[in-house]
Amino acid sequence: MSTKSRLDTLPTPALILDTERLDRNLARLSSRMAGFGVTLRPHMKTVKSIDAARHVFPDGPGPITVSTMAEAEYFAGHGFRDMTYAVGLAPHTAERAMRLRKDGVAIKLLLDTVEQAHILGQAGQAAGVTPAAFIEIDCDGHRGGMRIDDPKLIEVAAALKEGGVRLAGVLTHAGESYGLNTPEALEAAAENERAVAVEAATRLRAAGHECPIVSVGSTPTAHFAKSLEGVTEMRAGVYMLFDLVMHGVGVCSTDDLALSVLATVIGKRPEKGWIMIDAGWMALSRDRGTAAQRVDQGYGLVTDIAGKIYPDLLVAQASQEHGTLAIRSGSSASLPDLPVGTKLRILPNHACATGAQHESYHVVSGPDGTVTAEWPRIRGW
Amino acid sequence: MSTKSRLDTLPTPALILDTERLDRNLARLSSRMAGFGVTLRPHMKTVKSIDAARHVFPDGPGPITVSTMAEAEYFAGHGFRDMTYAVGLAPHTAERAMRLRKDGVAIKLLLDTVEQAHILGQAGQAAGVTPAAFIEIDCDGHRGGMRIDDPKLIEVAAALKEGGVRLAGVLTHAGESYGLNTPEALEAAAENERAVAVEAATRLRAAGHECPIVSVGSTPTAHFAKSLEGVTEMRAGVYMLFDLVMHGVGVCSTDDLALSVLATVIGKRPEKGWIMIDAGWMALSRDRGTAAQRVDQGYGLVTDIAGKIYPDLLVAQASQEHGTLAIRSGSSASLPDLPVGTKLRILPNHACATGAQHESYHVVSGPDGTVTAEWPRIRGW
Structure with a gap:
């Protein structure tokens, strides 16, 4: 047994980053821009992490875009x-x-x-x-x-x-x-x-x-x-992680979403068709970017701990530390039976906003649930 | 001259807390509950700060409510x-x-x-x-x-x-x-x-x-x-700071709002009726709680640095680090002429959400612009 932690033992809510998806997303746009002969200057406002930046630039610092002077000073301190x-x-x-x-x-x-x-x-x-x-x-x-x-x-x-x-x-x-x-x-x-x-x-x-x-x-x-x-x-910027808004625009599939929020079931209201989780807007952000799109994803789509989507199960409502799961209005899918303590993952509307609610990424690679690293994020101005 | 900083020299965006208003809000509900003979157990999810808690309990720790185990451990560490x-x-x-x-x-x-x-x-x-x-x-x-x-x-x-x-x-x-x-x-x-x-x-x-x-x-x-x-x-909880949602509900006046975000003018689009500021949703949060109320306040109301409201001037749009100010639709008010570099304050929709976007409070007391302290906030779970 490795001494590394696993998703099923992490305290929740927690921000999860899948580097298999990150690397695939990075390669996709890099190779597209190389084809045009155009320099890619990635926007670091999305990831705000030197560890993520090292996946973008495995051979050493390259040209970047930043959204705050705090990011500028942080990346300069790391050689950019x-x-x-x-x-x-x-x-x-x-x-x-x-x-x-x-x-x-x-x-x-x-x-x-x-x-x-x-x-x-x-x-x-x-x-x-x-x-x-x-x-x-x-x-x-x-x-x-x-x-x-x-x-x-x-x-x-x-x-x-x-x-x-x-x-x-x-x-x-x-x-x-x-x-x-x-x-x-x-x-x-x-x-x-x-x-x-x-x-x-x-x-x-x-x-x-x-x-x-x-x-x-x-x-x-x-x-x-x-x-x-x-x-x-x-x-x-957001191409590195993608999110439900970008999925709604048509730029990516849900399988490309590299960011998710790990959450735990903390209650049930079967008579209302609700499952309560410990990820509210503090963990997910208040972003409702899909509300204006053809398919409104509430505060996010719900997957099991391995990343498999529950059909039409959404975070329908969010208060500060509570999320309310419900089946999408009009869907014939049924509410899964999830005991208190069940771990789930939420795919967010907006990766930049959801990421900003957390101190660090818990890093996984693909469907294996081993957490291989914890990457700090920066914030502030 | 004091060595303390002043609002007009703080880097922006920055979270501002007015303790004159905080103390007035605290006294209002404390005395109301004393009249009922009911214990007040304030919810610390709004302020997330031991310094603010000391204003609530000047005579030493009292009964509190918390929204995360991180808050519980933090306040326990301070004697609660x-x-x-x-x-x-x-x-x-x-x-x-x-x-x-x-x-x-x-x-x-x-x-x-x-x-x-x-x-x-x-x-x-x-x-x-x-x-x-x-x-x-x-x-x-x-x-x-x-x-x-x-x-x-x-x-x-x-x-x-x-x-x-x-x-x-x-x-x-x-x-x-x-x-x-x-x-x-x-x-x-x-x-x-x-x-x-x-x-x-x-x-x-x-x-x-x-x-x-x-x-x-x-x-x-x-x-x-x-x-x-x-x-x-x-x-x-939110009674300590109040916000535009509570104003819309009818619980407080705009003069009771103890929290604001200091921002700087970074551009103008007079032909569109816009002023650009350096406070977007990262500084204000994505909360649009007033959208469902009788008066939609956009991402917040705009005041001058001393706290005086500009009539019908709103943060009409917000991207990550940009806010777009515009006059409320249907109003006859005119856009003020504000040079690049002008400092403003934004009254937020939701104090819990806006506060959570910042590392600390810059503390003032009333309309005087002296920053008397910086109070850290906690976050995470």
Whole structure:
């Protein structure tokens, strides 16, 4: 007998990561991007773990995307030297980034206003380093960024130059692709993302600005792009773990979901058709991303401890530490008979949100229930 | 000048706790329960902080409710000796609880099946201690518990006796009260919760079981009960901090909200009517509890750094690290002009969920912006 623990003896709720699925998901997108000759710059906001990052980059640190300065500092501390902080900058993040820049980290920031160009120029000057920044481009009205026909696009580039900031390139994110669910629509979203980013770079170059990187990305468009002509790099994060939202979009099967939450049955209400478990929204997150999709998965799908899905059994309701399992409305499946103490696993709606509720991953590989490692996750800002 | 930091220099996003409001909220329910002669057993799942607990109990540890064994062990480590773990027990939680029991902690567990009575009896026997348990009663079909007319009520009590488990009493939770919003409906829910709990105790006593504690509670019913006759203790948690859901229920005003998230403006899309901030769902949580209420507050209401509400300005959308501010649909208010770098505060939908996204509280007292302390929060299970 190994001294390693097994899933059936772990205290619950607990976050489980299946590296067999992780590695398969990583290989799928890596080989897709290699086929296009495009650099993959994975977004670490999903896994927030150096151990997971080592599966992404088995040969040593590569280019990454981060969502917080805490991630930037953590990965820099583990030897990562090429990163993009893909959230609009503010004075305090610019200052922190310049400390990393001074330590030799090629950190690139993101902005879409002349104001921010001035803030970054001043932060660079104060720190005695040359900052680098992407101009954020809006390709689908999802969030931040400039439209390519906005005359400020050239003004921002000029303000960067004047402030001594190097223009790293243009960056866009097809966030609206999360709301799609047909190959045709996803291919069109990917082509739009590509075309807008390339056009933005073309306009900047025509105005005399070097624009070395053309960065696009979202997990759906990364998997459905038919051409990436003119694009130099792809960003994606949730593709490493996948989740029910991505399954609803049509990017993965439920067998690709590398993340789950181990839970225990703590009660039954057969007269109501309910089974109570010890995983509520604290363990699963409040994310209800599938509510807007064709198939609403509640707070998640339920599997047995080996990962086999119970047909139409959902986490129908969640309070802080209680989950209520019930059969999907309209289904003829019957509620399984599960004694108190039975261990189950929940496949989550949104891997980034569910992962963030936990301190660490308990790592398994495939259907074998041996826990081979515990990987810490980072949090905070 | 003090060496203490100020709100306007804190890195963002950051969790802010106003102790002036906390203390006022604590005094309000304490004095209400003192008037009824009922013990208040506050639920620590909301604050998860020994420093906050010291405001609740300035004269030393008192009776508490906890939602995880991690909370139980943490508060026991800080001298708390009387606690109820108000989640249905499983074998592993029973074992952990018996270790606390052995250390002299009067921890009471919760169950509603004969199966669980056996599990707890065996755990007590294995540890050589006498466990104590509440029978959970369902007063409104919300979640777990037994209906009072279920013949198993007496069977469970008998199984406890046979297994050497002391019956602590009955416990119910009017969870459906969160969906109400008129004083009449809240008073009726409180009276129902009281009457059901008292009737359950009466039935157990008539069957020859001692039933010393009659425990009820939810923040709405705690504040609207007109009689607590027969009840011996009240549990409530979110009343300490309050939030927009409780405001929508009608339990508090926005001036009572003790928790907020400090954020920074990181971009603007005036043509869309948007302001971007660095607080997304990672800082605010995915909780959208006000979506089902009469007034949907998006992901939260926006105030200036001093806590003054901007009329009808909401966090309309949230992605992982981005919040999008917009004026409430249908309002004639206009979008304020806020430069990049402006600090704001967000009043959250659900204090328990938003608090859980952060490592610590930055403590202020009233509108003065001095940060007087940083209080760690615990997490995990």
